Amino acid sequence: MTSLALPVGNFRTGEARTCDTTGLPVCLHAQRFIKLNAVCAVVALLVGAIGAILLGLTRWPAVHLLPADWYYRVLTLHGINMLIFWIIFLEIAILYFAGTTLLKTRLASTKLAWTSFLLMAVGAVLTNITILQGTADVMMTSYAPLQAHSNFYLGMILFAVGALLGVGNFFACVWIARRDKTYQGSMPLVAFGALAAAIIAVVAILHGAIALVPTWLWSLGLMDAPDAGWYRLLWWGIGHQSQQINVCAMVSTWYLLATLTVGAKPLNQLVCRSAFVLYVLFINIASAHHLLVDPGVSAGWKIWNTSYAMYLAVLASMIHGFTVPAAVEVAQRKKGHDRGLFGWLVKAPWANPGFSAFFLSLIIFGFIGGITGVTLGTQQINIIAHNTLRIPGHFHATVVGGTSLAFMGLCYYVVPLIFRREYAARALCRLQPYLFGIGIVLVSIGMSFAGSYGVPRRHWDVEFSGAPFAKGFDSGAHVMLGLMGIGAVLAFVGLLTFILLTVHAVFLGKRNEGRAMTAW
Amino acid sequence: MSIHQPPDDWFQAPHGPERVWIGLALAWCLILFLMMPYWHFRGKQNSTGEAYRTTPAEFAERVNRFIDANKVGEENGVPLVEPAPGSDIYLAAQMWRWYPALKLKKDQTYRLHVSSLDVQHGFSLQPMNMNFQILPGYDHVLTVTPTQSGDYLIICNEFCGINHHLMTGRIRVEG
Ligand code: HEM
Ligand SMILES: [Cu+2]
Ligand SMILES: [Cu+2]
Numbered sequence: 001m002t003s004l005a006l007p008v009g010n011f012r013t014g015e016a017r018t019c020d021t022t023g024l025p026v027c028l029h030a031q032r033f034i035k036l037n038a039v040c041a042v043v044a045l046l047v048g049a050i051g052a053i054l055l056g057l058t059r060w061p062a063v064h065l066l067p068a069d070w071y072y073r074v075l076t077l078h079g080i081n082m083l084i085f086w087i088i089f090l091e092i093a094i095l096y097f098a099g100t101t102l103l104k105t106r107l108a109s110t111k112l113a114w115t116s117f118l119l120m121a122v123g124a125v126l127t128n129i130t131i132l133q134g135t136a137d138v139m140m141t142s143y144a145p146l147q148a149h150s151n152f153y154l155g156m157i158l159f160a161v162g163a164l165l166g167v168g169n170f171f172a173c174v175w176i177a178r179r180d181k182t183y184q185g186s187m188p189l190v191a192f193g194a195l196a197a198a199i200i201a202v203v204a205i206l207h208g209a210i211a212l213v214p215t216w217l218w219s220l221g222l223m224d225a226p227d228a229g230w231y232r233l234l235w236w237g238i239g240h241q242s243q244q245i246n247v248c249a250m251v252s253t254w255y256l257l258a259t260l261t262v263g264a265k266p267l268n269q270l271v272c273r274s275a276f277v278l279y280v281l282f283i284n285i286a287s288a289h290h291l292l293v294d295p296g297v298s299a300g301w302k303i304w305n306t307s308y309a310m311y312l313a314v315l316a317s318m319i320h321g322f323t324v325p326a327a328v329e330v331a332q333r334k335k336g337h338d339r340g341l342f343g344w345l346v347k348a349p350w351a352n353p354g355f356s357a358f359f360l361s362l363i364i365f366g367f368i369g370g371i372t373g374v375t376l377g378t379q380q381i382n383i384i385a386h387n388t389l390r391i392p393g394h395f396h397a398t399v400v401g402g403t404s405l406a407f408m409g410l411c412y413y414v415v416p417l418i419f420r421r422e423y424a425a426r427a428l429c430r431l432q433p434y435l436f437g438i439g440i441v442l443v444s445i446g447m448s449f450a451g452s453y454g455v456p457r458r459h460w461d462v463e464f465s466g467a468p469f470a471k472g473f474d475s476g477a478h479v480m481l482g483l484m485g486i487g488a489v490l491a492f493v494g495l496l497t498f499i500l501l502t503v504h505a506v507f508l509g510k511r512n513e514g515r516a517m518t519a520w
Numbered sequence: 521m522s523i524h525q526p527p528d529d530w531f532q533a534p535h536g537p538e539r540v541w542i543g544l545a546l547a548w549c550l551i552l553f554l555m556m557p558y559w560h561f562r563g564k565q566n567s568t569g570e571a572y573r574t575t576p577a578e579f580a581e582r583v584n585r586f587i588d589a590n591k592v593g594e595e596n597g598v599p600l601v602e603p604a605p606g607s608d609i610y611l612a613a614q615m616w617r618w619y620p621a622l623k624l625k626k627d628q629t630y631r632l633h634v635s636s637l638d639v640q641h642g643f644s645l646q647p648m649n650m651n652f653q654i655l656p657g658y659d660h661v662l663t664v665t666p667t668q669s670g671d672y673l674i675i676c677n678e679f680c681g682i683n684h685h686l687m688t689g690r691i692r693v694e695g
Contacts, residue, residue, distance in 0.1 A: 139679050146639040189522040228655040255522035269530035294653045295571030295660035307556040311549040318545035380563050386651040387642045387677040454649035456677035461685040468596040469688040471673050
């Protein structure tokens with residue numbers, strides 16, 4: 001049974017419990033919204049995953065599964081469900097957790113949380129229906145003046161407003177925690193990272209509103225078409241900054257999982273926190289790297305914004321890329337895993353899916369994602385990479401192998417700790433992060449190299465058959481597309497395994513109320 | 521612990537390997553910061569973003585005038601034009617064609633004006649693999665000097681509707 005004594009904090013009777021594993025307080029209202037948002041996230045992940053395998057098998061020329069119209073439709077569906085719905089539903093869940101449990105406070109407003117959740121859910125459903133009806137084949141970027149049905153934009157706007165309200169609830173939690181002095185001094189590091197993500201989210205969503213509201217009015221015939229160049233500038237104001245939200249949320253998840261899995265402590269809190277501040281300060285203008293080969297923005301503007309702002313944000317990632325594994329190393333050595341240079345790493349709990357997902361995420365994001373990102377963001381290299389498959393090759397290492405994998409690792413703790421249900425088929429759980437990680441690395445490498453042969457992204461036919469002029473790509477490009485296809489199958493199996501294991505655990509898993517979760 | 525409040529004295533300068541790493545990372549970032557403008561002046565291929573305001577109707581008219589003045593034939597149903605070296609040359613992107621086909625002289629410099637007559641498109645020259653964004657309303661000017669003769673393919677790499685993958689064009693360079 002749940003312990004009856006109220007945990008420390010500002011909770012009202014019957015509205016909180018003490019976590020049987022970590023001893024932290026859990027606000028029961030917040031817990032409900034963590035559950036609701038996490039469930040929606042996994043549903044979106046499933047929709048996106050079905051899209052993923054269809055796309056992977058279409059871009060693999062030897063298979064070329066979907067017809068052209070469905071390829072473009074599913075591409076829109078996959079991008080939006082993965083990048084927006086899966087990731088943001090889960091991030092809002094993280095904010096409910098960080099804003100209440102870590103700050104030992106109750107949820108600021110249940111009404112606001114309901115409004116936020118319903119808006120997001122209705123928005124997501126509306127957008128998905130519009131896409132599947134075939135009236136919004138415009139890709140997630142919906143670059144004007146290519147036009148979708150107005151419900152597509154309306155759905156996105158509702159979703160964004162809902163997310164903004166969720167972020168507002170987080171700020172309100174921080175405020176009442178300070179007012180009620182539920183914690184003294186500075187907030188925990190993970191909450192600080194979440195705060196950084198929340199601040200960037202506000203700026204991002206404002207850009208999104210300026211881009212999408214006029215576009216929506218235009219689709220209703222109430223306004224002239226937005227200017228194509230301005231649309232791109234504003235759209236990337238949300239498109240790029242949301243990636244920084246993802247990075248903040250992912251890095252916070254790394255710190256959290258490092259603590260939960262090996263008991264790691266940050267070495268120097270000032271360093272970790274300053275790195276989060278760098279993200280907040282320098283990321284917005286770096287979105288210029290999406291416009292490196294655009295007309296209408298000058299070379300000086302491109303160089304200035306993509307070098308000064310981007311590299312200081314990169315610096316932040318370089319710092320976390322050091323402090324996170326260093327914290328793990330110190331914790332491991334303290335436990336006596338002290339042999340040689342890498343004994344601590346060899347002896348790490350690789351069979352704990354929370355740990356393996358976290359550490360693979362760190363490696364994939366840091367090495368593949370980071371290196372490709374910095375390379376693509378230079379002016380000259382962007383000329384040979386813009387809109388080729390090198391771009392999805394890059395972000396399947398950052399937001400998929402990085403953020404999504406870290407979030408999966410998080411779920412291996414969220415389900416036992418918040419849903420209070422245990423995962424079954426534990427051997428399969430232990431295998432899952434590797435399956436997905438290896439698969440997505442192959443996808444990323446295959447896409448990146450195919451792209452360097454010039455193979456475009458968002459393109460149904462690399463043979464151009466039926467076009468007025470045609471010349472296929474080098475056979476090397478086909479090998480790389482095949483590699484991507486094989487990776488896609490592996491990653492899909494890994495992803496589906498995760499979804500099935502998680503859905504099973506949430507609804508049918510063994511309850512663990514009243515005792516600590518079964519250690520991984 | 522990252523999930524608990526930090527000790528009161530957390531505000532401390534880094535030391536040891538952490539400090540060294542931050543120094544190295546910062547130095548590396550500063551080097552990259554200088555590389556970017558350096559390559560702009562040193563490198564031979566830049567996207568300067570040179571562009572002028574236009575409208576699809578006005579641009580279409582300029583393209584048609586350009587074709588009328590320089591047409592030398594037709595290729596796969598697309599007019600083939602051979603403009604004077606050094607001149608301003610035009611290419612229209614339209615669902616779903618690149619129009620007209622261009623015949624250029626090796627080692628001559630041209631000012632290539634590209635714009636869209638409808639939605640956004642992606643100018644992608646193959647197999648050179650050079651890519652530029654093409655927007656309606658923007659006359660995007662690329663200063664080009666072909667240095668190798670041969671037939672080049674222009675593909676579209678910005679999604680522009682259902683037949684996007686059929687949108688191809690031609691640049692022929694003769695020596
Ligand atoms: C099983 C895992 C996955 C596989 C095999 C996969 C595969 C693919 C493929 C083949 C494409 C099409 C590229 C193109 O033709 O241009 C694509 C696009 C994309 N994917 Fe994934 N993906 C996976 C998971 C994810 C996840 C988890 C996310 C986000 C969190 C994601 C975000 C995207 C985005 C944003 C696009 C671009 C859509 C567009 O161009 O508009 N993917 N993916
Ligand atoms: Cu096009
Ligand atoms: Cu196109």
